[in-house]
Amino acid sequence: MQFTRTEMLPPRAPPVSQSGALKWVRENLFSSWLNATLTILSGLVVYSLVKLSAPWLLHAVWNANSLSECRSVIAANFGPDAGGACWAMIRARWYQWIFGFYPPEVYWRPILNFGLLFVAMAPILFSDNLRGSVKLVGVVAALTILGLALAQGSWGLFALLSAIMLVSLAVAAWAPRYLLIATVLYPFATVWLLWGGSIWGPLLALAGFALIVPVYRALSPRFGLVVATTGGVIVASLWWFVLQGYVADALQTAIPLGIVAVESDKFGGFLLAFLIGVSSISISLPIGILLALGRQSNMVLIKALSVGFIEFVRGVPLITMLFTASLLLQYFLPPRVQFDLILRVIILVTLFSAAYNAEVVRGGLAALPKGQSEAADALGLDYWQAQRLIIMPQALKVSIPGIVSTFIGLFKDTTLVSFVGLQDPLRGITSIVRADIDWKGIYWEPYIFVAAIFFVACYGMSRYSLYLERKLGTDHR
Amino acid sequence: MSGATDLPKPAFRLSSLIYDTRYRFITIQVIVLILALLFTAWLVENVRSNLALKGKDIDFAFLWRRGGYDIGQHLIPYTNDSTHGRAAMVGLINTLVVAVLASILSTVLGVFLGVLRLSKNWIISRLVGVYVEIFRNVPLLLWIVLVAVVFSETAPAPKDFKLVNGVAKASMSLWDSVAITNRSTNVPFPLLDRPLPAIVTPWFTLPTSLLAILALIAGSIWAVLRLSRRATAVQEATGMRPVTWWQSLAILFAPMLAALYALGFHLDYPALKGFNFQGGLSFDHAFTSLTLALTLYYAAITAEIVRSGIQAISRGQTEASFALGLRPGRTMSLIILPQALRVIIPPMISQWVSLTKDTSLGIAVSYLDLRGTLGGITLNQTGRELECMLLMMLIYLIISLIISALANVYNTSVKLKER
Numbered sequence: 001m002q003f004t005r006t007e008m009l010p011p012r013a014p015p016v017s018q019s020g021a022l023k024w025v026r027e028n029l030f031s032s033w034l035n036a037t038l039t040i041l042s043g044l045v046v047y048s049l050v051k052l053s054a055p056w057l058l059h060a061v062w063n064a065n066s067l068s069e070c071r072s073v074i075a076a077n078f079g080p081d082a083g084g085a086c087w088a089m090i091r092a093r094w095y096q097w098i099f100g101f102y103p104p105e106v107y108w109r110p111i112l113n114f115g116l117l118f119v120a121m122a123p124i125l126f127s128d129n130l131r132g133s134v135k136l137v138g139v140v141a142a143l144t145i146l147g148l149a150l151a152q153g154s155w156g157l158f159a160l161l162s163a164i165m166l167v168s169l170a171v172a173a174w175a176p177r178y179l180l181i182a183t184v185l186y187p188f189a190t191v192w193l194l195w196g197g198s199i200w201g202p203l204l205a206l207a208g209f210a211l212i213v214p215v216y217r218a219l220s221p222r223f224g225l226v227v228a229t230t231g232g233v234i235v236a237s238l239w240w241f242v243l244q245g246y247v248a249d250a251l252q253t254a255i256p257l258g259i260v261a262v263e264s265d266k267f268g269g270f271l272l273a274f275l276i277g278v279s280s281i282s283i284s285l286p287i288g289i290l291l292a293l294g295r296q297s298n299m300v301l302i303k304a305l306s307v308g309f310i311e312f313v314r315g316v317p318l319i320t321m322l323f324t325a326s327l328l329l330q331y332f333l334p335p336r337v338q339f340d341l342i343l344r345v346i347i348l349v350t351l352f353s354a355a356y357n358a359e360v361v362r363g364g365l366a367a368l369p370k371g372q373s374e375a376a377d378a379l380g381l382d383y384w385q386a387q388r389l390i391i392m393p394q395a396l397k398v399s400i401p402g403i404v405s406t407f408i409g410l411f412k413d414t415t416l417v418s419f420v421g422l423q424d425p426l427r428g429i430t431s432i433v434r435a436d437i438d439w440k441g442i443y444w445e446p447y448i449f450v451a452a453i454f455f456v457a458c459y460g461m462s463r464y465s466l467y468l469e470r471k472l473g474t475d476h477r
Numbered sequence: 478m479s480g481a482t483d484l485p486k487p488a489f490r491l492s493s494l495i496y497d498t499r500y501r502f503i504t505i506q507v508i509v510l511i512l513a514l515l516f517t518a519w520l521v522e523n524v525r526s527n528l529a530l531k532g533k534d535i536d537f538a539f540l541w542r543r544g545g546y547d548i549g550q551h552l553i554p555y556t557n558d559s560t561h562g563r564a565a566m567v568g569l570i571n572t573l574v575v576a577v578l579a580s581i582l583s584t585v586l587g588v589f590l591g592v593l594r595l596s597k598n599w600i601i602s603r604l605v606g607v608y609v610e611i612f613r614n615v616p617l618l619l620w621i622v623l624v625a626v627v628f629s630e631t632a633p634a635p636k637d638f639k640l641v642n643g644v645a646k647a648s649m650s651l652w653d654s655v656a657i658t659n660r661s662t663n664v665p666f667p668l669l670d671r672p673l674p675a676i677v678t679p680w681f682t683l684p685t686s687l688l689a690i691l692a693l694i695a696g697s698i699w700a701v702l703r704l705s706r707r708a709t710a711v712q713e714a715t716g717m718r719p720v721t722w723w724q725s726l727a728i729l730f731a732p733m734l735a736a737l738y739a740l741g742f743h744l745d746y747p748a749l750k751g752f753n754f755q756g757g758l759s760f761d762h763a764f765t766s767l768t769l770a771l772t773l774y775y776a777a778i779t780a781e782i783v784r785s786g787i788q789a790i791s792r793g794q795t796e797a798s799f800a801l802g803l804r805p806g807r808t809m810s811l812i813i814l815p816q817a818l819r820v821i822i823p824p825m826i827s828q829w830v831s832l833t834k835d836t837s838l839g840i841a842v843s844y845l846d847l848r849g850t851l852g853g854i855t856l857n858q859t860g861r862e863l864e865c866m867l868l869m870m871l872i873y874l875i876i877s878l879i880i881s882a883l884a885n886v887y888n889t890s891v892k893l894k895e896r
Contacts, residue, residue, distance in 0.1 A: 028599035035598045042601045301506040305513060315877035316870045317834035319848060324870075327862045331527045332520050412616040419840055426619055427841065443630050447623045451615045458614035 059084025062091060066438035089442055090449050093433050097449070100268015100423045106196070106260060107151035110271050112161050113193045115144030117278065119168040120186035123179040125464070130176055137172040137179075141165040187279075194275065197261040200248040208236040208244065225384045264342045268423030270453060275342070277411040280349040281357075285403065287350070288357025289396075293387065295362055306358070313355035318413050321348045326420040345417055349410070356406045364399030365391065397472050404465035408458045426450050524863070537868075539859045540565070546854050548845045549761055561855045568850030569872060575764065575846065576833040576876075579771035583832065584825070586772060587779020592809070594784045605780065612777035618838055620774050624766035625842040632659040635753045656747050656754050662765050663747035666758040670741025686740055693736055701725045763844035767836065775832050782828065786821035787813055819891060826884035830877045837873075847872060 016022055029039040059078050064070040070086035078084065090097070099107060118140040126132035145162045171178050188202040212232035219228035252258070267275065294306030313321070325348040326341065368391065376386035396403075418427035430446045433439055494504045528534060540562035547557050551567045552574065594605040612620070635658045656663040669686055676683040704721055712718040747757030790813050798808040837848045845853075847869060856865040 028597065031597065035596075038593075038596065038598050038601045042598075042604045045604065046600075299502050299506050299509075301509055301513075305509070311878070312874060315830075315834075315874035317837040317848075317873055319837045319840065320852070320866065320870050320873065323852065323866060327856075328866050331524050331863055334523050335526050335530050408614070412614075412618075415616045415618045416838070426616060427622065441630070443623075443626045447619060447626070451619055451623075454616055454619070455611065455614045459610060462614070 056083050056085055060087050061085070062087050064088035065092065067440065067442050086442060086445055087449075089433065089439050089445055093429075093439075096433070097269045097425055097429050099271050100429065101266045102268070102271065103260070103262060103266065105152055106262065108148055108153050108157060108161060109193045109196070109259070109262075111144060111147040111151055112164070113190055114274065115140050115147075115165055116168070116182065116186060116189060117274075119165075119172070119179065120183040122172060123176065123183055133176060133179070134169070134173050137169050141169045187282075190275075190279075192259075194267070194271075195262055195264070196259045198248065198252045198256075198258040200251045200257070201244075204244045204248050204251075205240060208239045211236045211239055224382070264340045267342060269425045269429050272342070272417070272422060273411065273414040273425055276346055276349060276414045276417060277407070279346050280353055281407045281410055283346075284350045284352075284354040284357050287354035289361050289392070291354060291358035292361035292365060295358065296365055310355045310358050313352055314359070318349070318352055318416055319419060321352050322416055322420050324348055341420065341422065345420065345422065349414075353406060353410045356409075357403060360399045360402035360406055361395060363402060364395035364397075367398045368394055400468050400472065401465045404461055404468075408461050411458065411461075412454065425453070528863075533861075533863075535864060536861070537864055539855075539861055539864070542859075544855065545858070548850065550764060550845065561851075561859070564855060565847065565851040565868075568845055568847040571764075571844070572833075572836050572839075572846040572848075573876075575768055575771065575836045575839065575844070576829075579768050579775065579836070580829050580832055582768070582772040583775035583779055586776035588783050590776055590780035591783025591787070594780055595787055609777045609780050612774050613781065617770065617774045617835055618841055620770035621767055621838055621841050624770045625762055628657075628762045628766055629659050632657050634659050635749060638749050638754075656749075658754065659762075660753065661762060662760045663754045663757050664760070665744040665746050666756075668743055668745045670743065672740060690733070690736060690740075693732055697729050697732055700728045704728065761844075763839065763842040766842055767839045767844050771832060771835060775828060778828055779825065782821055782824045783817070786817040789820045790816050822884070822888050822891065826881060826888065829884065830880050833876055833880060834873060 013019075017026060030036045055078075059074050059082050061070045061073050061084060064073060064086065065088070067086055067089070070084070070088055074082055074084040095104065095107070099110060102110060119137055122133040122136050126136065144165050148158055148161050168179070168182060171182075185206070188206045191205075192199055192202040212229075212235070215232040215235045216228045219231045223231075291306050291310055294302045295310065297303050297306070322345060325344040329344050329348075330338075372390055372394065373386060376390040381389065415424050415426040418424040423429055423432070430450060433446055434442060489500065493500045541560050543557075544559055544561045544564040545557050546564070548555055548564065548567050548571075550571055552570050553563075553567060555563060555567045590605050590608065593601050594609065596602050596605075635656075638656065638658070655665075673685040673689060675685050704724060708719050708721050745756050747754040747759070749755075794812055794816065795808060798812040803811065836846055839846045840848055840853070843849065851865055851872075852869040856862060859865070
């Protein structure tokens with residue numbers, strides 16, 4: 001007698017607690033007593049935060065001319081005891097936060113300049129990702145045109161500027177290599193667009209850089225890279241400091257071309273934060289690389305100088321550097337040489353972040369196996385060739401996340417310039433707004449607004465650095 | 478038979494200084510030295526002629542002249558008759574107080590948050606993640622200013638604590654012990670009725686009672702450690718660990734309680750007298766907001782350091798530890814954290830250094846630290862920018878270098894000993 005089962009039992013569904021949402025809740029929220037307690041505690045925290053802020057956010061007022069008007073609107077709508085956010089203040093002072101005291105009729109200049117910043121950065125940010133760079137330039141072009149439409153200006157100007165943005169989009173899409181031209185021209189365009197005045201100054205400064213090339217070409221076969229570059233820089237400096245002024249004046253009288261000049265004390269708000277942040281980081285990166293190489297060098301003197309500079313700068317607070325810019329620099333420059341406070345601050349902030357970048361790049365250099373430089377030596381490359389072709393491409397790749405986080409730190413630190421009298425968005429503009437009789441007594445809204453903008457910018461940058469880390473595959477796993 | 482022979486080294490000629498890599502580095506260094514000296518000479522000459530133009534000189538004698546300004550928070554005796562040098566000293570101490578306090582608090586909070594960030598609990602790890610991202614991506618200065626503004630705008634004025642017709646507009650928190658007003662935070666302060674006689678020397682006063690209590694605590698901890706070592710010895714010999722927790726508790730607390738009772742320990746509560754709170758310990762909002770903002774901000778950064786340090790430990794370590802039968806808590810404390818510490822400590826060092834430097838942001842809330850006294854009021858009163866700024870930078874530099882040096886010594890001691 002034999003019993004053989006002919007049909008199998010149908011599989012039973014898993015217990016309720018072992019599938020679906022319940023399983024997730026069990027495993028992720030209530031897996032142990034400790035976890036359950038933590039879940040309940042954090043639930044309470046979230047609940048109390050929402051309970052505190054939700055009515056305040058829901059009762060927000062967007063249209064009012066003063067804080068008292070805001071409060072009366074809230075009291076009329078939600079009862080006398082209701083609290084509410086008064087975002088109307090941001091609407092009223094929006095332009096001041098973005099541009100400081102920049103003349104409203106030329107708001108198009110910083111807007112265009114900000115749009116072009118991304119056009120100039122696209123070929124660097126997305127070096128081998130054409131679609132990424134087109135997307136970036138497209139979004140920025142659309143936003144810039146929108147911004148220009150909102151700013152005051154004539155239709156002719158608007159059409160011209162929109163055309164510029166559309167042309168750069170077209171270039172990004174079909175001839176991405178030519179975007180690098182925008183990258184090279186951008187610093188000069190920035191100076192001219194933001195400060196205005198004659199176009200000849202920035203153009204001739206650019207011509208000075210163009211002078212370096214023939215001098216370098218003439219000298220480099222015989223004397224090598226360092227001497228040739230130095231020679232080029234000397235010739236260019238002669239041009240900049242001796243001849244350029246006369247030539248620019250002559251050209252300006254012959255062919256007057258220029259836009260309205262804007263004084264530095266009109267700059268403020270996020271315009272100033274971005275100006276200082278972007279220019280400092282872009283100038284400080286090459287200096288930082290040189291300092292890092294100097295620190296690695298086996299020439300005792302150069303190493304000592306680099307280490308001394310880096311350790312000194314990293315050992316003092318940024319605030320003292322800024323006070324140096326405003327108080328001490330006048331002692332170290334020849335008598336009666338005065339220049340712009342923004343420029344002085346940019347120089348000192350640049351030196352400051354150069355030291356930090358140097359340490360980041362040094363980390364990248366240290367991460368390279370020694371075999372790389374030995375292989376370069378074995379191939380017969382000289383020092384600069386080895387650095388340019390073998391060492392730096394790899395070391396910089398490793399140090400990109402560090403460089404981005406240096407930049408995030410630097411961008412946050414631009415708020416400190418308010419201590420030397422510049423109108424930064426955080427203390428400068430906010431205290432002006434809070435001192436206004438209409439908005440006296442407002443405190444959450446302006447700080448939340450400024451914090452939100454900083455958050456978006458910094459969080460975006462850290463996400464970008466994560467994207468790069470993934471793309472470049474720096475962790476060898 | 479042929480063999481590789483060294484090429485004969487060419488003799489030194491003048492042109493070797495440029496073309497021969499063996500000698501070129503001397504040339505380069507000499508040129509750099511000359512350039513550096515020229516640059517320094519140029520700076521010195523500029524400073525000299527600028528000083529001459531303004532009719533000033535370099536003179537540190539102002540440090541021994543009367544300061545003439547008050548500093549609210551001073552841990553060493555100070556009046557407005559004290560010298561500028563003493564004021565700078567008070568400022569330096571204030572800087573260090575905030576730096577040490579915020580470092581300790583932010584490290585404790587940050588380690589806690591970093592561990593929670595890695596928790597398997599979904600909601601808590603998200604919550605901590607949001608906290609970290611919000612605090613990391615917004616300037617520290619904003620937190621300092623915001624905390625200070627919220628304190629001064631929302632806290633009630635001292636007069637609101639007064640009973641009017643039996644009702645006060647504001648009341649003290651934590652069982653009537655802490656009063657937060659728009660001027661300061663007032664907390665109870667421990668006092669002794671029968672303190673030990675203090676030893677007074679011409680330079681400083683020795684707080685004998687405090688030292689005695691500290692010595693007592695140290696002694697108790699030593700005794701507890703001995704007890705636990707003996708328990709371990711018994712466990713190793715017999716396999717049974719004697720129950721010692723009540724003995725440890727007794728050793729830790731009984732002598733201290735007895736000593737505090739003998740010295741007449743009591744708390745001095747702040748109380749409203751006239752227009753402001755008297756008694757207890759009063760913390761200026763400048764101090765509180767600076768410490769609080771630094772703590773919260775650097776806790777977020779520490780949490781990230783701790784998280785990445787723990788994640789840097791290979792998963793095999795956890796698995797091996799589970800295979801040995803260790804529970805998750807012990808795995809963390811015995812296996813993961815000791816290894817993660819090596820990854821965590823170097824970035825922590827630089828966090829402490831930058832926290833110390835960031836105490837100079839106290840300028841935003843008028844906290845009179847080193848920058849506020851030496852680099853602020855003294856600088857403005859005496860007009861000696863060069864001397865004040867250089868001295869201040871030097872002091873900050875020395876503090877930073879000392880922290881890095883101390884921390885590096887510690888770092889070497891926990892580093893993996895490779896053979």
